[in-house]
Every structure is written in C-alpha cells, then in structure tokens.
Amino acid sequence: MHAPQKILEDTPLASIPEAAWRLVSEAVHSAKDPFHTPCLATIGEFGPAQRTVVLRDVNEKERMLVCHTDRRSAKVAELVSDDRSSWLFYDRERKLQLRFCGATTVHTADALADSRWAATRELGRACYTSRQGPGV
Numbered sequence: 001m002h003a004p005q006k007i008l009e010d011t012p013l014a015s016i017p018e019a020a021w022r023l024v025s026e027a028v029h030s031a032k033d034p035f036h037t038p039c040l041a042t043i044g045e046f047g048p049a050q051r052t053v054v055l056r057d058v059n060e061k062e063r064m065l066v067c068h069t070d071r072r073s074a075k076v077a078e079l080v081s082d083d084r085s086s087w088l089f090y091d092r093e094r095k096l097q098l099r100f101c102g103a104t105t106v107h108t109a110d111a112l113a114d115s116r117w118a119a120t121r122e123l124g125r126a127c128y129t130s131r132q133g134p135g136v
Contacts, residue, residue: 018060020100021058021060023035023096023098024055024058024065024089024098024100025058027055027089028055028057028058033091034089034090034092034094035091035098036054036055037052037053037054037055038053038055038088038089038090039051039052039087039088039090040052040067040075040086041085041086041087041088042075042078042079042082042084042085042104043084044074044078049074049075049078050088051075053067053069054067054068055067056068056116063102065087065100066116068124070127070133072133073133076106076108079104079106080106083103083104083105084101084102084103084104085101085102085103085104086101087099087100087101
C-alpha cells in the first residue's frame, strides 16, 4: 500500500489530469492498489446504478478506461441505453479521490472483445460462462 502523501500538492494545475491518468495507469497491474477496483456508475431504469469493477487497462492517449463484464449484466443494458458513465477511484490512505466521466462503448463480438477474451486466463473465463447471468 502507499504511504499517505500529498500526491498532487506540488503538481501544477495544468498537469493534474496527466498525473491522474498516471495514477490510474499504475493501478492496472497491482491488485493491491486501491485504484485497481474503482466504482463504475451508469444510469439505469430507476436512476443511477453503481458497482465495483476491476480496472483492466488504461489508455491515456485515447482517454480510455477498460473493465470486463458479462454481456448479460445490467450495466451492459444500461450503457447500451445511455452511454454516459462515471468512474470513481478512491484511496483512503492517500486521501485521494479521482473521477472520470464520459461516453462508454460496449464491445461484444468485435476485434477488441475477441482479443480481450483470448488474453483472459481460463479461471477468469469461468466467471463469464455460467448458465445464469450476473445479478440473477
């Protein structure tokens, strides 16, 4: 875990977005980093819906955050209906909260989805192949 520190205190205002992207990028490969499991919020039938996801990839140049999900999940239907989403990253020790908002693209049956599936370990694939979808 990170020691409490003033992460952005000496960061010039114009450089804060770059620093935020760097911090979330570092969390992709560290399950112990609090930013590895952000909260993803969507807009559902009854209003905002939030859930914790695992951060799988970050592409600062494309301004893209990636998580995997079962296409049968409620969040997929919500994002297909309304592509607006918000990601919340929180680190209690660093006393730091980061929010990213924007439009979301759901990838199923395309090259990106296929490459992600091919890179997923067998144990991880088991999470997406149950007879019942998530939340059922």
